[in-house]
Amino acid sequence: MPPKKPPKKKSKSYTCPICDDQIDDSTQQSIWCDGECNTWLHRGCAGLSKAAHSKLNGTDIPFYCPHCRLMRQDREIESLKASLSDLSKRFDDLTSKSPGVSTPPDATSVPSQPTRVVKNHSKPNSMENRKFNLVLSGIPEAPSSQSRSVRAHAMFEKVSEVFSEVLGDTNGPLPHIRDCRRLGKFQSPSDGFRPRSILVTLDSVLTVDRILSKVSSASHGAVKIRRDLPFEDRLAHSVLMKERWSMIQAGTDRSVIKLRKRSLLVDGQVHGSVINGSFVLAAQNSSPDLTSPAQTPSTTPVSAVDLQLPTNDTTNSSHPPVSTAS
Numbered sequence: 001m002p003p004k005k006p007p008k009k010k011s012k013s014y015t016c017p018i019c020d021d022q023i024d025d026s027t028q029q030s031i032w033c034d035g036e037c038n039t040w041l042h043r044g045c046a047g048l049s050k051a052a053h054s055k056l057n058g059t060d061i062p063f064y065c066p067h068c069r070l071m072r073q074d075r076e077i078e079s080l081k082a083s084l085s086d087l088s089k090r091f092d093d094l095t096s097k098s099p100g101v102s103t104p105p106d107a108t109s110v111p112s113q114p115t116r117v118v119k120n121h122s123k124p125n126s127m128e129n130r131k132f133n134l135v136l137s138g139i140p141e142a143p144s145s146q147s148r149s150v151r152a153h154a155m156f157e158k159v160s161e162v163f164s165e166v167l168g169d170t171n172g173p174l175p176h177i178r179d180c181r182r183l184g185k186f187q188s189p190s191d192g193f194r195p196r197s198i199l200v201t202l203d204s205v206l207t208v209d210r211i212l213s214k215v216s217s218a219s220h221g222a223v224k225i226r227r228d229l230p231f232e233d234r235l236a237h238s239v240l241m242k243e244r245w246s247m248i249q250a251g252t253d254r255s256v257i258k259l260r261k262r263s264l265l266v267d268g269q270v271h272g273s274v275i276n277g278s279f280v281l282a283a284q285n286s287s288p289d290l291t292s293p294a295q296t297p298s299t300t301p302v303s304a305v306d307l308q309l310p311t312n313d314t315t316n317s318s319h320p321p322v323s324t325a326s
């Protein structure tokens with residue numbers, strides 16, 4: 001604490017700390033700085049006008065020179081910074097102990113959220129993950145008046161029911177459903193309302209294959225089960241189904257028309273294929289007895305996977321798979 005009363009300067013000569021010169025009391029006015037200086041300063045060096053100096057002179061009002069005022073402000077700022085940092089630390093401690101306080105974690109996790117979203121969305125797109133998926137269509141949606149969890153539970157139950165129906169009671173363990181969700185946006189029920197497909201994730205590729213192998217031979221009502229195919233394959237499939245239907249309308253026996261990946265086979269011959277999303281007839285000049293790869297846009301051999309593409313017509317799917325060798 002600076003002394004309340006400046007020492008009598010008459011007995012001593014002082015050096016002004018601002019200009020480092022002697023203070024000549026006979027010609028110069030001076031003022032005592034109660035700050036760091038703790039000594040006499042020239043009035044001018046203390047930044048005082050004559051009027052201000054005469055008002056202060058002889059009073060007990062503490063005076064701080066500009067330098068000391070800045071020093072005091074710096075110390076105040078430092079002290080406030082320290083308090084703020086202490087408060088922040090205590091706040092962090094509190095929020096880490098109670099996860100219910102949501103504002104700071106949300107604020108800090110905002111930059112990481114887009115990454116998380118991208119990660120979640122990229123997962124089901126990869127073929128590696130599609131292997132575990134099946135898409136079920138034709139399962140009615142629960143009314144939207146029911147709660148989300150009730151609807152989710154009903155959907156899960158229905159999917160389990162369909163699988164056990166498809167596999168039969170004595171055909172090994174029931175498949176373990178890891179996840180199931182409706183695909184696409186919810187539409188409010190109307191005249192043209194169709195239930196959204198359900199994407200089901202199973203525990204193993206084996207289970208997926210087990211179910212698909214039963215789909216072609218078992219009747220499972222209005223529910224259709226297919227692989228979780230990439231968009232291009234689904235598009236090709238719907239184009240082929242349309243073409244198949246128009247051929248049946250035109251009089252072709254439905255039993256001779258088969259789907260093979262992105263091609264339509266008639267009597268084992270490639271009739272046409274889906275190229276860039278539209279149906280293209282196969283070359284007409286090739287002999288029907290030949291099945292050379294040249295006339296086949298897709299040279300991929302028929303595999304079990306290709307033959308498991310479901311059709312909209314169950315009578316057709318009950319026929320044995322067609323062979324390219326015939």
Ligand SMILES: [Zn+2]
Nearest residue numbers: 016019042045
């Ligand atoms: Zn001075």
Ligand SMILES: [Zn+2]
Nearest residue numbers: 033037065068
């Ligand atoms: Zn000072």
